[in-house]
Amino acid sequence: MSPPGDEPPRRKKRTPNNSRTFDYVLNRIVDRLLGLPAAEGPAIAAKGLRIPMPDGAHLLADRYTPPGLTSGPVVLIRTPYGRTGPLAKLFGETFARHGLQTVLQSTRGTFGSEGEFRPFHTEREDGLATAEWLRAQPWCDGRIAMAGASYLGHTQWAVGPYLDPPLEAMCLGITASEFVSTFYPGGVLAADNMVSWSAMIGKQEERFAALPNPLQKRRTRNAMAYLPIAGADVAAIGKPVQFLQDVTEHADPDDDFWQMSDHSAEVAKLEVPVSMVTGWYDLFIRAQMRDFRTLQDAGRSPRITVGPWSHGEPASFRVLIQDQLGFLRAHLADDRTQLQRSPVRIFLQQASAWLDFDHWPPASEPTHAHLRPVGGLGETVPGAALPTSFTYDPADPTPGVGGPLLMGKNKQRDNSAVEARDDVLVFTGEPLVHDVDVIGDVSATVFVRTELPDADVYVRLCDVDPNGISRNVTDGILRLRPGVPEADADGVVRADVELDPTAYRFRRGHRLRVQVAGGAFPRFARNHGTGERVSSAVRGTPNRFEVFHDETRPSRVTLPVFTR
Incomplete structure (x- = not known):
């Protein structure tokens, strides 16, 4: 029986x-x-x-x-x-x-x-x-x-550190040991990704849900502007989705609601063989590279492949399946042929080249690109200069284009329309005299004073080609709250913004460009400036920003410039 x-x-x-x-x-x-x-x-x-x-x-x-x-x-x-x-x-x-x-x-x-x-x-x-x-x-x-990818990777992290006897192998595609930092990058609700995924799981078991539906896509995208954002699920698909209620209600930084889903504290102790695949425009890229580095620094031997892909892009399937099948056969069927490779294999964008390294990140020279008066960008620290100002209005939130979106028009996009707005500061360097390879973690430091203490600082690094077309490479955002970070005597805050890691060749004759804004909607939920909870906020107040770029407050982006 x-x-x-x-x-x-x-x-x-x-x-x-x-x-x-x-x-x-x-x-x-x-x-x-x-x-x-x-x-x-x-x-x-x-x-x-x-x-x-x-x-x-x-x-x-x-x-x-x-x-x-x-x-x-x-x-x-x-x-x-x-x-x-x-x-x-x-x-x-x-x-x-x-x-x-x-x-x-x-x-x-x-x-x-x-x-x-x-x-x-x-x-x-x-x-x-x-x-x-x-x-x-x-x-x-x-x-x-x-094995598996995305949420299927989360289910691996939920088991791998705790199972005894341990797993034989984990194959982690486009995923991370914790999703919270991807729900709220820089402390800001990732509205586009959260509403998109909520709408998808809310309808996925309905008849014909797997078929393309342009009307539903439009409804979901329009719902991202719905206020309060906790109602975006009903606006998108006509019924509530518990996940969206959870992710909007528990967005405060001291909320431990998602603690049971965070396995990052266990990563360094994991002894299971690990293989990873991700893409430079994947929404989990920052967290997954952090997991890889944690394993690496703990003396483990993980491997990773990073391609020029967004989340779930069909072009990545071939590499992902080959990687996972080969790794599993090595550890379950004693077929070791797929283990003969470097621990780190990355695609250098705009060079059409795959590079192999023994560790991540590879050695590089930290190089500052300083924001300069009148929209300049350069390595030298500017002298005395007045700050540059703009006003962010939550009723007309600064739009975002491209980037690591779960659905829709992602990856690199023309930023010209956004850069023409008066609520976006643009700082552009001189044409490069030789190719510059940026490989590793990118960060920004922006000295800013805001009229209201609740504000977001958004920074984007772009590549401007000889025709003047500006395309995004990497970006990041940080939410400012009253007293966090602490302002100086003049009310100026130092905002340290983490941008996504990248591997990108800025070609000779191209120019680097940095955008600074108060948001990128609907990728990130608008900051209402009122301090209200994101789940229930409906009203907003315009907020004036002053960005400092002088010898005492040198706002800058720091680039890991790779030298062979």
């Missing part, structure tokens, strides 16, 4: 020869597109496994087995996005056809799994219970690894 939750899985029915032929041809096409060797198959699928959780809920999972395997290691993939379609093809069938037994599980409250889906809340408990259940199955030899 099978124990509860361990009833025999339902096998796929035998299919006619023409269907098997179609599957064979499709699998060969998938392998070729992914740059994988042709695999014999097909994988054997067992659908609808019911895995019990400690509270009595059952989570559904599908098991994909390589032909002829009776027992072996398991690759666990936990997802809130369903177990069919491209996810099943890329991770379930493809992994299994290449020798890796894979279990694809729907997280709590999604796609047939019981319970309520409260993102980030129960992934540790559910993940550990799932691993324990897998190890008790006769077809699992006790070895478990995990």
Whole structure:
């Protein structure tokens, strides 16, 4: 008699020869597109496994087995996005056809799994219970690894530091050990990304939800301007989404609501082999590079690949699947061929080159680009000069274009329209006499005085080509609150703004440009200037900024200039 939750899985029915032929041809096409060797198959699928959780809920999972395997290691993939379609093809069938037994599980409250889906809340408990259940199955030899990207990476971090015996490997695509700093970069609600994801998960189980829907995209984008922003879910999809309520209600810096989802304190202690893939325009790039560096500094041997991609960009799939499949085979199937590479492999933008390093970041020369009077930018500190001022109006918030957005027009975009506004300060350098490679962490220091103490300082680094087109490279934001940071006797605050890391070649004849503004909407929620909670604020007050750039208050951007 099978124990509860361990009833025999339902096998796929035998299919006619023409269907098997179609599957064979499709699998060969998938392998070729992914740059994988042709695999014999097909994988054997067992659908609808019911895995019990400690509270009595059952989570559904599908098991994909390589032909002829009776027992072996398991690759666990936990997802809130369903177990069919491209996810099943890329991770379930493809992994299994290449020798890796894979279990694809729907997280709590999604796609047939019981319970309520409260993102980030129960992934540790559910993940550990799932691993324990897998190890008790006769077809699992006790070895478990995990793989996946984005939220599927969060479910790995929720298990990896805590499971005993430990995982055999973790494959972390476009993800991080903590998401809180991505929810609130610099202390500001990432409105575009949070509303977009809320709308997506709120509709994902509806009929035809996977099909392109331009009307819904417009509704979601328009909803980002809805006030109060806590109502953007209903404005976007006509019903509330608990995640948006949580993320808007718990935006204060001293709120510990998301503590259960933060696994960053465990990163340095992790001894599981780790491979990472991300992109320079991924919303988790800053946090993921921090995880990598923490592992590296702790004496571990992680590896990472960073390409010119945004979050989930189809162009990244080939590299991501190759990386995860190769790493898993190395640790589960003793196929070590994919381990013969440098720990750090990054794409240098505008040079069309992949570079290999032994560690991150590579050695560089910190170089200051000082904001200068009348819109200049240079290495030398300016002399005495009056500050430059602008007014930020939350009723007409400064727009943002491009960058690391979850959906929509992301990556590099023409910034000309934004730079023409009177609420954006623009500082431009002279044409470069030679190529300049910037590789590593970028930061800014802006000395600013604001009329209202509640304000945001947004800094963006751009590349201006010989035709005058300005394209964003990296940026960051910092929320100022009364007394934080502390102002000097003249009311001037030193705002230290962390920008996303990058690897970028500014080509000879191009110019560097720095923007300073009071926001970038709707990527970041507008600052109302009133100190009200972001979830409920509806009114706003214009705020006057003064940016200082003189010998005593040298506002600047610091660039890690790479020299071979």
